[in-house]
Amino acid sequence: MPKIHTEARAIGHAECLVIGGGVIGSSIAYHVAKEGRSTIMLERLIPGEGASGAAVGMLAAESEEFTDSELARFARISRDAFPELVCDLERLSGISVEFRTEGFVTPFRTETEGQKRWKAAKTREDDCPIWWDAKELARRIPGLDEQAIGAIYRSKETQVAPVQLCRAYAGAAAVLGATVWSGTQAEQLVIQNGRVCGVRTDSGFFSCDQVIIAGGLDSMKLLAQVGFEYPLYPVKGEAVAVSLKDHPLEYTIYADDIYLVPKQNNELWIGATSLPHQYDEEVTVGGLEGLLARASAWLPRVREASFIRTWAGLRPQAASGHPFIGTVPGVEGVYAAVGHYRNGVLLSDATGRALAAMLNGAGAAELGISRFSSELLKEESL
Incomplete structure (x- = not known):
């Protein structure tokens, strides 16, 4: 006691x-x-x-x-509660949480990978995933990597600030x-x-x-x-924000090795590294290089984007x-x-x-x- x-x-x-x-x-x-x-x-x-x-x-x-x-x-259950939750929170607090509902896109570069992901999505009882072929993907996200042959689109996935x-x-x-x-x-x-x-x-x-x-x-x-x-132990995650030139990215891109999350004012947040048992919150040059390389591999125009800031945080992972x-x-x-x-x-x-x-x-x-x-x-x- x-x-x-x-x-x-x-x-x-x-x-x-x-x-x-x-x-x-x-x-x-x-x-x-x-x-x-x-x-x-x-x-x-x-x-x-x-x-x-x-x-x-x-x-x-x-x-x-x-x-x-x-x-x-x-x-x-938690995600699906957010539309009503956001209305209540913004009404009570007067703070906008920048709720975005365009959906998430998981692209793939091979038919084998696409079929594997599609089968897994259906097995997990995902909420009506949609298959985009190469033509549809190129129409929806102009300038995406030309090697992307398709994607799984999830309309119910949302994001906030x-x-x-x-x-x-x-x-x-x-x-x-x-x-x-x-x-x-x-x-x-x-x-x-x-x-x-x-x-x-x-x-x-x-x-x-x-x-x-x-x-x-x-x-x-x-x-x-x-x-x-x-x-619990920390898992350090590094991220970077850039400003895209020309038109903003509409959908969140959630790939295996990177995610690209569009925010207000044409910002694009790119994340994230995963470094277990690190306690510092510094952004390393290697981490930043890796994030930008993987992001530009999927969306080449990231190379022409303007740099805004970087940051890092410690995720509380349970053993x-x-x-x-x-x-x-x-x-x-x-x-x-x-x-x-x-x-x-x-x-x-x-x-x-x-x-x-x-x-x-x-x-x-x-x-x-x-x-x-x-x-x-x-x-x-x-």
Whole structure:
């Protein structure tokens, strides 16, 4: 049992305390506040400045090609909720999340590759993928690599601006009554009689009835305080933004080795490298060269584009290969939502809804996320 910390006076109290103001924590704060619970969200930076701000914002429920059927279903549910979600968030927060619905295109250069992808898409129950032959592909995306002989088009795949989404979640949560504490580092869970009663931070003590830990890589320290080990490790991702000359790219190109994501003002975001167990957020020359080479191989006019900026972030990958969403065993009132890797933006809505439902008594099996919960961990330990 962790050490008990007694605090004389709380500087804030809420039924639910959310630790982490990235896209997962902000979504949880929004959905919990929407249920009418008093909510406080603690973020050590500013919402959207951490790993969430380094994402490119794709809602790639099908293009990601999840092999886990439960995760694939969870991803589709989350993606399909975004049209209504975006309307609510923008109305409440006044922040545009730059929601784009043109769809995603996965091109291929050989008939064998195309048939393999088509068969896999149909096996996974993808939502009505469309086959584009070379003629259709050339008509839809002028200037694409001439060696591309076709593509799979997915009309339901969408994308957003990740920083704006994160801040829209947080802003909407605040409108619904939640309090957001930026620049506040959670340091110690406070446990009394086997139940959480608050959190000690560098700003002071906050009392609560439930705590939801959703702080990305920082979550491991807090989870360890209650004896729960769910190892996470960073996967560094580098990206680059350029400005295309002439006409903008309409569709997101989601290829095996690169993705090209069109944004407002004729910007094109290109990503991303995948470098496990690297803790720095520097963009290397080699990483940048590789991104631009692969991007221009698919879309040659990238070579004539104007450079805008580069960035990098650390994705929180779970050693288990899938996120944990649910109650933390061993202590009452503690929940966690961690390990979303590069799908935090995509899974944010469904994760927020799931945690809000759990606070109301719903179980993981009922929500269709048993594989991401302590229920599975119990089975694996038997």
